[in-house]
Amino acid sequence: MSNGLKSEEILSVALSKGRLQDAALELLGRAGVEVDGSEAGSRKLIFQDRSGCFQFFMVKPVDVPTYVEYGVADLGVAGWDVLLESEADVHQPLDLGIGRCVLAVAGPRSTARKNYRELSAVRIATKYPRITTDHFTRQGIPVEIIYLSGSVELAPRLGLSERIVDLVATGRTLADNGLEVIEPICDVSARLIVNRASYQVKRRAVSRLIQQLADSLNR
Amino acid sequence: MKTLTQVPLGTQVLFGPAVKRRRRLERLVFNIFSRWKYEEIIPPIFDYYDVFSRGMGAELEEALYRFVDREGNLLALRPEFTSLVAKTVATRLQDRPKPLRLCYCGDVLRYEAPRGGRQRESFQLGIENIGGERIACDAEVIQVAMEALQRVGIDRFQFNLGEMGFFAGLVERFGLSAQDLSRIRRLIDLKDPVGLQAEMERLQLSPRRREVLHALLHLTGNSETIDAARRLVRNEKSLSALDNLAGLYAELRRRKLADHLTIDLSEVRGLDYYTGIIFKIYVPGLGFEVGSGGRYDNLLKNFGCDLPSVGFTFFLERLMALPLKLR
Structure with missing residues (x-):
């Protein structure tokens, strides 16, 4: 990469516990981000995908926009209702169509x-x-x-x-x-949200995930 | 009385090691500023409301702390420094040799929810370069910002560089109302292709225009982004914005600073007074930009003196959140 930054390839993703949890993991799986069933089902609050490129946090749905806005998580999956209520200043590149x-x-x-x-x-x-x-x-x-x-x-x-x-x-x-x-x-449906700085600083990894998710949604 | 012991929302007190750290940070950054011959200016904490309200954009205008003095004049606390520096130069310093190099540091006040390390009262440190040759001064300002970051121990950073004229030229002929245009801007700002598509359909934009706005979302990357953008537009304003950006990029490459640059034409948010290049400064590990800047060639005209200008500011609280080397 011509950029002076070494690209940090690990992305952290905040997911909503509860209603959206399974659908979000299933969607990520279809997009090529695979999580061991035992990891996701074990009620762990922090776990990785198989490739080690993604780290997941399970948080309360209303807290997802906060974690993402502050950049603690690079990305998140949050309901449109929660997002609208929070007025979080984040990018919203994809409507994931789940949790309608x-x-x-x-x-x-x-x-x-x-x-x-x-x-x-x-x-x-x-x-x-x-x-x-x-x-x-x-x-x-x-x-x-x-x-x-x-x-x-x-x-x-x-x-x-x-x-x-x-x-x-x-x-x-x-x-x-x-x-x-x-x-x-x-x-209301779930959106992919992205921290503004992560979108720029980890642009390659973020764009790749957005593209993979978009492709799997269109399939 | 409760008010004697509680604090108003959005204020802060620094003491102990935090004070030492901040003063050291200010001093190191100011060292760089003065090495580049930037002279400090200390403007007033309040001025007439009109001084600030021009060219700030609706969002920030709402955040102004307004008050009325005993004569009934409408005043405001400063929400930024650039307007005050511009006013001072236009009214008092216009005959000095150009470019004028000025720097400042101090509090700014904005009535908004404390967020992202920024209180209602927050601290800014920056420079203004007024009346000089365009590309040389743009490059100088960016170089000063980069050297200041390096001076406090931040070696990895990214400057996202855009040009306001590109988007302005694009939408100029669309004939959109201010309201529709701000909706389009907001969707581009959210990087939301689906919402943008729906809005463009609602506005019945032609397929070509839709394609161009859609492509705009992804106009981010290295210098090839400028070429990609050039293939996309035909209007003179956008093309001259790209020429300007390419010129600046070449100049920064000559100064061996291009490694830190990302061309970002999808950036459409910023104070309304920016006219040419704009940039935002990101540091890995921090979820917010630590500084921003740009060119504002029409601002001084408001105060009766037509001089082109460029500048940037650091958001001090955000810099302080980073692991710094303050030696």
Whole structure:
């Protein structure tokens, strides 16, 4: 390489524990980055691929953008919802198409049809205060956010708030709690994200991985 | 009173070894600046709002600390030094022999979330080179930055070099609204080909234009990138930007500095006052650029004196995060 830098060929990748974990590893496998099943399944938080070119961190989904923005991980796989909420300053070269669902406003079946535009203010329980505030204020509707870190669908049943903003995959969780989608906000799927400095300093290795992933997505 | 003991978000206090380390770092970098005959200037910490708001771009303008004085004048705390240096040169020093070489160090204040080693109050160290011959001064400024890094023990670094005129020339004839253009810029900045494709379809850009913008995402690499870019465009502005970049590259190669360069025409983010070359400085192991710079040939005109200029600044907190040799 003509560049004065010795290229560091090892890339570190932050992956989301939980919902996206298996799909992300499967996708990486198809792109030629193979991880021993025993490594990935062993609940280790840090492990390598077979070639030793990649190191993986398993972190909480909401933390993936943070690790990548600060360059602790060169790359990451994060849901679009998490990314939007974090406002992390990172490159987003690929939509990986996994973990597809919808971020939506939902409410009890009985009142779902009632137009909340006519309320003086809407009260929403959510894990996504930033996206929710943005969604409502953009339409000129005052919103009161009740931040919850999980089990958001319980909020209407327990009388905390009539409506919620949350991810909807099949709609079953909503239905089980007597809720339905009032209004979709945006489609969600997992993105590949890249630290801005790593994108430049480890450009070869990063571009190669992006290309491999893109090829395997198009197959 | 709670306010007597707690600290406002975004401020910092240095003491003990951190102070020694920082003062030593400043001194070593300033040694290089003065070896190149850059003279220190100490501008005020605040000035009229208008001095800063021109040419900064909407994002940074929002980050200005604004306040009103007793006469009702709108003032702002300095978010960067370049505007203040430009104003001083245009109003007081314009008759001095050119190029004028000035350097500065001090706090800048930006109302933004503390992030990436940068507080709301952070420290900058940099130079401005005003009124000189273009390529020679661009090269000099880059050389000074490289020597300063080496002086503090950083031997491995990468300068990403771009030219604002290239992208400007490209989109000039697209006839896009400011809003659409900023969306396109944002997608290029995210390096998001899928989003870019969708946006270009929405705007009904011609297939050729789509192809060019798409190729722009990957216009990063060694000097061959300039040739690849030349095959892509026909407009005069972009072509002259490439000539300029090729000229600077050749000059830096002559100075044996080209090994540290990466040509990056996909870089479309930067203060709006930049007109020619722009560069960002990366050091392996740090997730943020440690400095940035560029040419701003129209900035002094705002203050009534038409002189071309180029400069760069280091973000001190980020340099301090690196293992330095401060001897």
